[in-house]
Amino acid sequence: MATGETGFADVTFDLISVQYHSLKAGHDYGQYVRDAENANLDDVASFFREVMEQDSQRARRAHELLRTLSGTEHGGPATS
Template sequence: MATGETGFADVTFDLISVQYHSLKAGHDYGQYVRDAENADLDDVASFFREVMEQDSQRAERAHELLRKLAGTEHGGPATT
């Protein structure tokens, strides 16, 4: 099983990374929505809401996959 420098299986680390970045982006997009709304740019605000929803779905899917990996050889610290 391949492991990265974290000591966790690469797949687990990768899923955690995707989940984190999707959630972080979603948080940032909230500000973008407010900025667009403050500028009366409803179409831009709508676009930001769409990408925020996509990232939310992406984070949820990563979480589901992490849950599926829990308890498997890919679901935690790598063993040598």
């Protein structure tokens, strides 16, 4: 099992990273939606909502995959 510098299996770290960045982006997109709405750009606001939903789905999927790894050799800190 490959481990990175975090001491966690690389695949676990990678999934956590995807989940984090998807959630962070989704949070940021909320501001983008408000900016587009304030500029009366409904088509742009709609686009940002679509992107936000895609990131939300991505974060949920990463969470599901992390759950399936829980309790396996890939689901937590690497043991030596």
